[in-house]
Amino acid sequence: MAARWMERGMLMARQRLHFTPSFTRLVRPYVGPAAKHVKDIELMLAEPSWSVNSLFTSHHSPATESQVSKKQLHHLLRLSALPLPANEAEEAKMLKDLESQLRFVQAIQRVDTDGVEPLVSLRDETEEATKESEVTVDTLKEDFAKETVTGIRGRIGRSDPAKKEEEEDWDALACAPKTVGRYIALDNKVSAP
Amino acid sequence: MSILPKSKAKSLVQKLDYHFRVQKSDTRKSLNAFISAAGDRPGFDQEIQEAIVRHENGPRKSSLDGSLIGVKDNICTLSEPTTCASAILEQFQSPFQADVVKRLEDHGAFVTGKTNLDEFGMGSHSINSHFGPVHNPRNRYGHLRSAGGSSGGSAVAVSTQQRPIALGTDTGGSVRLPAAYNGIRGFKPSYGLLSRWGVVAYANSLDTVGLMARSDVAMYNAFRALLMAPFPKISSSPNTLVQDALRDPTVVERVAEAVVKRVAKAFSNSEYRVNLLRKFRIGVPKEYNTKEMDPSIRSVWLKGLQALQQDGHSIHSVSLPTTQIALSAYYVIAAAEASSNLAKYDGVRYGKPRELASSGLASFAETRGLFFGQEVKRRILLGSYTLSAGAIDNNFIKAQKVRRLVQSDFNKVFRRSSPLVDRQNAIANEEGVDFLLTPTATTLPPTLSSLSCKSSVDTFSDDVLTVPASLAGLPAYSIPVYCNREHNRAYPELYHIGMQVIGQYGDDMDVLCASAHFRNKITKILRESLGKRDPEDLDEHSIKNG
Numbered sequence: 001m002a003a004r005w006m007e008r009g010m011l012m013a014r015q016r017l018h019f020t021p022s023f024t025r026l027v028r029p030y031v032g033p034a035a036k037h038v039k040d041i042e043l044m045l046a047e048p049s050w051s052v053n054s055l056f057t058s059h060h061s062p063a064t065e066s067q068v069s070k071k072q073l074h075h076l077l078r079l080s081a082l083p084l085p086a087n088e089a090e091e092a093k094m095l096k097d098l099e100s101q102l103r104f105v106q107a108i109q110r111v112d113t114d115g116v117e118p119l120v121s122l123r124d125e126t127e128e129a130t131k132e133s134e135v136t137v138d139t140l141k142e143d144f145a146k147e148t149v150t151g152i153r154g155r156i157g158r159s160d161p162a163k164k165e166e167e168e169d170w171d172a173l174a175c176a177p178k179t180v181g182r183y184i185a186l187d188n189k190v191s192a193p
Numbered sequence: 194m195s196i197l198p199k200s201k202a203k204s205l206v207q208k209l210d211y212h213f214r215v216q217k218s219d220t221r222k223s224l225n226a227f228i229s230a231a232g233d234r235p236g237f238d239q240e241i242q243e244a245i246v247r248h249e250n251g252p253r254k255s256s257l258d259g260s261l262i263g264v265k266d267n268i269c270t271l272s273e274p275t276t277c278a279s280a281i282l283e284q285f286q287s288p289f290q291a292d293v294v295k296r297l298e299d300h301g302a303f304v305t306g307k308t309n310l311d312e313f314g315m316g317s318h319s320i321n322s323h324f325g326p327v328h329n330p331r332n333r334y335g336h337l338r339s340a341g342g343s344s345g346g347s348a349v350a351v352s353t354q355q356r357p358i359a360l361g362t363d364t365g366g367s368v369r370l371p372a373a374y375n376g377i378r379g380f381k382p383s384y385g386l387l388s389r390w391g392v393v394a395y396a397n398s399l400d401t402v403g404l405m406a407r408s409d410v411a412m413y414n415a416f417r418a419l420l421m422a423p424f425p426k427i428s429s430s431p432n433t434l435v436q437d438a439l440r441d442p443t444v445v446e447r448v449a450e451a452v453v454k455r456v457a458k459a460f461s462n463s464e465y466r467v468n469l470l471r472k473f474r475i476g477v478p479k480e481y482n483t484k485e486m487d488p489s490i491r492s493v494w495l496k497g498l499q500a501l502q503q504d505g506h507s508i509h510s511v512s513l514p515t516t517q518i519a520l521s522a523y524y525v526i527a528a529a530e531a532s533s534n535l536a537k538y539d540g541v542r543y544g545k546p547r548e549l550a551s552s553g554l555a556s557f558a559e560t561r562g563l564f565f566g567q568e569v570k571r572r573i574l575l576g577s578y579t580l581s582a583g584a585i586d587n588n589f590i591k592a593q594k595v596r597r598l599v600q601s602d603f604n605k606v607f608r609r610s611s612p613l614v615d616r617q618n619a620i621a622n623e624e625g626v627d628f629l630l631t632p633t634a635t636t637l638p639p640t641l642s643s644l645s646c647k648s649s650v651d652t653f654s655d656d657v658l659t660v661p662a663s664l665a666g667l668p669a670y671s672i673p674v675y676c677n678r679e680h681n682r683a684y685p686e687l688y689h690i691g692m693q694v695i696g697q698y699g700d701d702m703d704v705l706c707a708s709a710h711f712r713n714k715i716t717k718i719l720r721e722s723l724g725k726r727d728p729e730d731l732d733e734h735s736i737k738n739g
Contacts, residue, residue, distance in 0.1 A: 029511070029602045034508060041499055041508055047482075080574055097648075097650075100648065101571065107518050113597075116594040116597050118594050123613070129447065176543060
């Protein structure tokens with residue numbers, strides 16, 4: 001196990017080396033003064049500021065060492081619930097595709113993001129909204145009131161008749177390719193142990 | 194269309210008849226814009242009759258009453274299957290309809306015809322479809338061109354007049370790019386404004402429902418219908434939005450309500466509408482001027498900016514440095530979220546039945562391997578990697594940090610502060626700009642033959658100008674700007690180049706109004722300097738008379 005983590009660490013170090021750090025700290029965003037003349041706008045667009053191909057430079061250069069091993073690929077395929085490659089050629093193609101994708105997306109390693117809070121999703125991040133979305137006993141009061149206690153063990157049940165009707169007012173099995181009675185059916189030969 | 198009777202309400206009958214007839218013509222069919230042509234739902238004739246009566250005697254439900262609206266096939270409807278252009282959902286019939294579809298139907302629109310797309314929205318050219326690629330109608334001189342993607346079918350349906358309006362989805366530019374390639378309008382509203390309930394998720398933190406139309410008025414009417422109740426209720430309850438919001442927890446209610454109020458005000462108060470059109474500060478992000486940009490596009494961009502300066506707006510060079518790696522961050526986030534969202538397609542609860550495999554085992558992997566397209570599988574695999582134990586911090590989390598930088602870049606250049614962050618943290622920036630004006634795409638629609646030589650990673654770069662606004666969730670409107678032969682000798686069949694107006698989060702109404710205004714000014718000034726008419730106006734004129 002330890003060896004595997006060592007290997008992982010080496011891998012990451014190698015990944016970092018893959019890129020010549022062309023910019024580690026980005027320049028600050030700015031707004032320039034208003035263009036005074038028609039010529040000023042021409043000057044604004046005169047020189048392209050960068051090349052999208054720079055993201056691909058490492059992707060096009062032949063990889064010296066592969067980042068993903070065959071074993072790793074198989075592990076990823078299992079995680080993805082996708083079939084394993086049928087033959088060597090397909091396996092090689094898969095590795096090649098994945099590595100070119102990885103080299104492209106790993107351009108993000110070039111940026112210094114120390115102390116930056118990840119943006120998980122776009123949501124109201126004001127203090128007011130954060131407070132509003134906090135779940136407290138008060139927020140749940142209404143729901144607690146609907147709880148029913150049944151049986152000797154005091155099993156707690158929660159049901160909302162109105163909601164239940166709406167939620168159960170459709171045939172959950174209607175979309176399944178194969179059903180038997182109230183069940184979804186799967187074709188499967190049971191192999192002998 | 195035989196179901197349409199002769200009636201006094203000629204305009205509506207003629208309009209519907211026209212769209213259906215156009216859709217049935219062979220030249221249109223060959224473009225492959227539709228997966229399911231039009232739902233023959235029971236009672237459709239009756240609905241049309243009722244709309245005709247409303248048009249004759251009033252009152253109409255809304256300005257959309259009787260309009261035919263196409264829907265991208267990853268948005269659930271009741272009358273047609275929802276396939277997402279994937280074999281795995283080929284026969285999937287949704288038991289419910291999407292909030293946005295319901296909303297348009299409440300306004301009297303006929304939401305019918307499911308349009309083709311890249312499987313699950315994964316692609317930029319609508320060629321990764323189980324039902325075959327979409328073709329760009331601008332294919333004179335024998336070049337088959339990309340229709341753009343992933344909402345390519347919707348864009349072609351609108352540009353070839355099979356539908357006046359169509360719904361699409363925009364994850365990293367999927368509405369704006371095809372709109373630009375087809376010379377129509379494509380609007381991506383702020384993330385979390387329209388309910389995504391009933392919209393099949395690709396990358397849920399980025400997905401937005403978008404709109405496509407041939408005119409600014411149609412665009413505005415459709416956008417208004419998605420936010421507000423139909424006519425009779427207008428004064429009493431403008432924000433029925435809250436109900437939809439409950440079904441989509443990612444709707445940012447406070448901001449959405451503010452947008453609804455602005456739309457309502459703009460609708461009822463013409464003075465307010467005029468006030469929306471003052472002189473603006475327009476930003477030109479220098480990172481959007483890439484080396485790969487087609488010279489004809491750069492030249493139209495320049496002409497457009499000069500026209501706007503002539504009109505009295507002030508033009509500022511701005512810098513959004515994170516743009517350069519936004520694309521890489523986008524593909525990490527989108528693939529990771531896709532690998533998670535697509536985990537549910539296992540062929541058990543929905544999907545089409547299949548023959549038992551040779552092994553006799555109905556395994557998830559086998560079903561997925563058989564029915565998912567190559568691009569979908571590649572992105573799921575990439576997503577699994579960037580989320581896996583050893584790689585998540587360096588990839589997925591890192592990309593989310595880059596996404597934060599993209600957002601703060603935009604916040605630093607806009608005059609208005611973002612409504613998503615606290616006022617004390619927000620940077621009051623009187624020096625900031627109101628809008629950014631950039632091209633939508635760096636190239637003209639590529640030919641399908643040139644795309645077949647490219648690897649899938651190579652086509653990632655087509656989204657470079659649309660992805661940053663998606664990462665920051667900003668409203669962005671792609672408008673067609675007339676481009677003369679003089680600008681564009683290489684491709685004389687392409688009349689328009691897509692320009693994109695990006696505004697601050699929640700400024701959707703302002704973006705729509707200002708873009709329409711910008712386009713009119715640019716077209717007018719360009720036309721004066723060229724002494725020619727915009728062929729699109731000719732088109733519209735001929736429809737009215739024909």
